[in-house]
Amino acid sequence: MDWNIIFGQALTQGLGVQAIIYALAAIGLNIHFGYTGLLNFGQAGFLAVGAYALGVTVATFGQSLWLGVAFGLLGSVILALLLGVPTLRLRADYLAIVTIASAEIIRLIARSVTFRDTFGGSDGINGFADEFYALNPFSSGLVWGPVSLTPNKLWITVVGWVLVAVSLLLVFLAMRSPWGRVLKGIREDEEAVRSLGKNVFAYKIQALIFGGLIGTLGGFVFALSNQSVQPDNYATTITFFAWAVLILGGAARVFGPVLGAVIFWFLLIFINLLLSEAVRAGYITIISSTQVGQIRFILLGLSLMLLMIYRPQGILGDKKELALDAR
Amino acid sequence: MNTVLRRILLMIVAVAALGGPIIAGISPAAAADELELRGTLSNPEGEPVPGVRIEVSAETGFTETGTSDSEGTWAVLLPGAATYTVLLIEDSLPPDLGLRDPERNPLTLNVLSRSKTVQFPLGEEAGGGSQWTSRALQLLVDGLAFGLILALAGVGLSLVFGTTGLTNFAHGDLMTFGALAALVFNNYIGLPLVVAAALALVLAVGFGWAQDRGLWRPLRRRGTGLIAMLVVSIGFGILLRYSYLFVFGGSTTQYAEYSGQAGLELGPISITPKSLVASSLAIIALLATIAWLQRSRMGKASRAIADNPGLASASGIDVEQVISRVWIIGTTLAALGGIIYSLSNGVTWIQGFQVLLLVFAGVIVGGLGTAYGALVGCLLVGVLIQMSTLFIPPELKNLGALVFLILILLVRPQGIFGRAERIG
Numbered sequence: 027m028d029w030n031i032i033f034g035q036a037l038t039q040g041l042g043v044q045a046i047i048y049a050l051a052a053i054g055l056n057i058h059f060g061y062t063g064l065l066n067f068g069q070a071g072f073l074a075v076g077a078y079a080l081g082v083t084v085a086t087f088g089q090s091l092w093l094g095v096a097f098g099l100l101g102s103v104i105l106a107l108l109l110g111v112p113t114l115r116l117r118a119d120y121l122a123i124v125t126i127a128s129a130e131i132i133r134l135i136a137r138s139v140t141f142r143d144t145f146g147g148s149d150g151i152n153g154f155a156d157e158f159y160a161l162n163p164f165s166s167g168l169v170w171g172p173v174s175l176t177p178n179k180l181w182i183t184v185v186g187w188v189l190v191a192v193s194l195l196l197v198f199l200a201m202r203s204p205w206g207r208v209l210k211g212i213r214e215d216e217e218a219v220r221s222l223g224k225n226v227f228a229y230k231i232q233a234l235i236f237g238g239l240i241g242t243l244g245g246f247v248f249a250l251s252n253q254s255v256q257p258d259n260y261a262t263t264i265t266f267f268a269w270a271v272l273i274l275g276g277a278a279r280v281f282g283p284v285l286g287a288v289i290f291w292f293l294l295i296f297i298n299l300l301l302s303e304a305v306r307a308g309y310i311t312i313i314s315s316t317q318v319g320q321i322r323f324i325l326l327g328l329s330l331m332l333l334m335i336y337r338p339q340g341i342l343g344d345k346k347e348l349a350l351d352a353r
Numbered sequence: 354m355n356t357v358l359r360r361i362l363l364m365i366v367a368v369a370a371l372g373g374p375i376i377a378g379i380s381p382a383a384a385a386d387e388l389e390l391r392g393t394l395s396n397p398e399g400e401p402v403p404g405v406r407i408e409v410s411a412e413t414g415f416t417e418t419g420t421s422d423s424e425g426t427w428a429v430l431l432p433g434a435a436t437y438t439v440l441l442i443e444d445s446l447p448p449d450l451g452l453r454d455p456e457r458n459p460l461t462l463n464v465l466s467r468s469k470t471v472q473f474p475l476g477e478e479a480g481g482g483s484q485w486t487s488r489a490l491q492l493l494v495d496g497l498a499f500g501l502i503l504a505l506a507g508v509g510l511s512l513v514f515g516t517t518g519l520t521n522f523a524h525g526d527l528m529t530f531g532a533l534a535a536l537v538f539n540n541y542i543g544l545p546l547v548v549a550a551a552l553a554l555v556l557a558v559g560f561g562w563a564q565d566r567g568l569w570r571p572l573r574r575r576g577t578g579l580i581a582m583l584v585v586s587i588g589f590g591i592l593l594r595y596s597y598l599f600v601f602g603g604s605t606t607q608y609a610e611y612s613g614q615a616g617l618e619l620g621p622i623s624i625t626p627k628s629l630v631a632s633s634l635a636i637i638a639l640l641a642t643i644a645w646l647q648r649s650r651m652g653k654a655s656r657a658i659a660d661n662p663g664l665a666s667a668s669g670i671d672v673e674q675v676i677s678r679v680w681i682i683g684t685t686l687a688a689l690g691g692i693i694y695s696l697s698n699g700v701t702w703i704q705g706f707q708v709l710l711l712v713f714a715g716v717i718v719g720g721l722g723t724a725y726g727a728l729v730g731c732l733l734v735g736v737l738i739q740m741s742t743l744f745i746p747p748e749l750k751n752l753g754a755l756v757f758l759i760l761i762l763l764v765r766p767q768g769i770f771g772r773a774e775r776i777g
Binding site: 135138326335 | 572579587714717762766
C-alpha cells in the first residue's frame, strides 16, 4: 500500500481539473436548482455544447479557438432557450425529463455515424487545444509534496480556478441583487412573485441561461484539459455527479458547489485508489480490479439518496431554505 | 452479387489482356491491379435495370462508356489514378424510371489506388412501391411490439405517479431487474425460460413490495418533498444499475433458450414466434391491469387517489395499502417488459435506463398520471420510433421520439388524455 500515491492522486484530483469541471457544472446547477428551484438534469448538455463548440470550430472548420469559445457561449444560450421555452411554464418534473432527454439527444447526435464528418462520431475530436497551450506562461511543472503537475496541467488548473473564482463572484453579486432575490422568491412561491407583477417565466429563462453558461465554462475546461472531446464523456452520469457535488456542498450557498466538488472528488478518488491498491496487494480478494471502478458509481447513487434523505442542505446549506416541494 | 461481378470482370480482364483463350488460369491478383468503376442499377422493386449507358471521363481526355447487363451491373476500366466524372445518360433509362436524385448526376470521384462502386438510386422510393409498403408494414408490427414493452413499463410509471406524485427515475432499472432475474434462473440455474420468467415475476412482486415498504413509505412518513424524492429515485436508479454491473459485468447475454429463432413469414411480415407469444402475454397483462383498475375495489381506489388523495383518504380508502399494491403491480409489469425486451435484445445492465427516456416520452405523450394515456402514448412512441427509420438513419431513431416528446410539450403539454389542470 503506497499511501503517498493514494493521497497524492486524491489531492491532485480533489484540487485539480476534475474538481474544477464539476465545481463549474455544480455552480451552474446551483443557480438553476439552489436559487431558482429548477430541476435541470441536463447539465451534461451544456458542458457538451461548450466542449464540442471548441472542437468543431477548430478541428472541423479550421477557425480560431477563441471563435469556438464565442460559439460555445452562444450555443449554450440557444440550448437554454430551447429547453426553457417548452418546459418552464410546466411543473418542475417536466423540466427534469426534458433536460435529461435533451442532453441525450446532443450526445446521440454527436456520436452518430451520420454526422461523423462534423462531430467525429464515437471517437470524438482531437487536436484543437494548441492555441490555448501556446499561451502557457509556465515553463516548469509543479511538484508539491505528493502532488505533481506537468506545465500544461498546471496552466489549465490555474485557468480553471480563475474561472471558478469569477463564476463565484458573479453568483455572489447576482444573488444579493434585486434580480437574485426575485429568483429566490420564485423558488419559494412562484404565485406570490407573479402576483407582485414579475414575469416569472422570463426570470426562469434568465436563470437557466446564466447557469447554463457557467456549465459551458466547465465544458471548455473539460475539453481543453483532455485536449479531446469524446461524446460518451458527456453522458448523464456527469449531470448526476454534479448534482451529488451540489447537494453535498450545500445548495443555495455560494461556496457550496466548490466545497462539494473538492470533498466529493477527494473522497471518491481516495476510496477508489485505496480499494484498488488493496486488491492489488491481495488484502481484498472477493472483488476484481474492474469492479473497483464501478464502486464509485455505487457510492454516487448511495450518496445522492442518503444526502437527499438525511441532509438535503448538505454541509453549508440551511435546511429551512431548501424545504422544496414540487409545484 | 459481388462474386458474380468479380467473375464477369475477371473474364473481361482476361479477354482484354490475353486475347481470349486462357480463362481458367487467371489469378485474382491480376484483377486487383486493375482500377475500375462499377455499380449495379436496380429499380425500387429490386429488379435489375439493363441497357443503361454510363459515361466515365477524365480531364486527361479519357472517355469510356459502360452499359448495364442483364443483371444490372456495369463496369468501366480506368487507365490510372485521376479524378473521374461519372455521368449516367438519362436517355438510356427505361421511360418509366428516373434518377431518384438528379442532382447527383454526374458524379465526380477521386480514384487513387482502389476500385470504387458508384451508386445511382433509381425511381421514387417514397412513392409507395410494394417493397416500401411491406417494409412499412414490418416496421409497424415491430413498432407495436416495442410499444407494448414501453407500455408495460409506462403503465406502472404512470400509476406510481398518479398515486404518489413521484416521477420515478429508477423505473427503467426495475425492467432490468426482471430481465436479470430471469437470466439467473434460466442461464445460471438452468430452468426453462418460461419457468425462469415466472419466478422472476414472483421476485419482482417481492421487490416492488419491499421497495415501497423499505424506501418510499418511510420517506412519505418523514414528509420528504416530491423533488427530494425525485432525486432519491435518481440515486436509487444509479445504485441499482451499477450494482447490476458490479455483479453481472458489462457484457450483453442472451437467454439460453430461444435466442436465435427464425421468423415466421406472414405475408410480407416476418415475426418470431417468441415475439408473438411475448406480445400476447404483454397484451394480456395490460388488459388484466385495465380490468383491475376498472373493476376491482383496489383499482377504483387507486384511481380515486390519483384524482384527489385527500378526499380519497377522507372517504375511508386505505391510501398506504393501495400505494403498496400499485408499487407491486408497477414493478411486476416493468419486470415483464424487461424480460420481453431481452428476449430479442439480450440482457445488459444498462438496458432499462436506455429505455427509460422512451418510456417517459410515451407516458408524457399520453398524459402523465393517466394509466390509459400511458398505454396509448407508449404504443404511439414505439410505432413512431420504428417507422421513423423509413426516413432517418436507424441510429437516430430514438432521437425522433425525444424530439416528439418536446414538441408534444409545446403543443399539448397535458398529453393526449391528460387534463390541463394537472400540469399548471
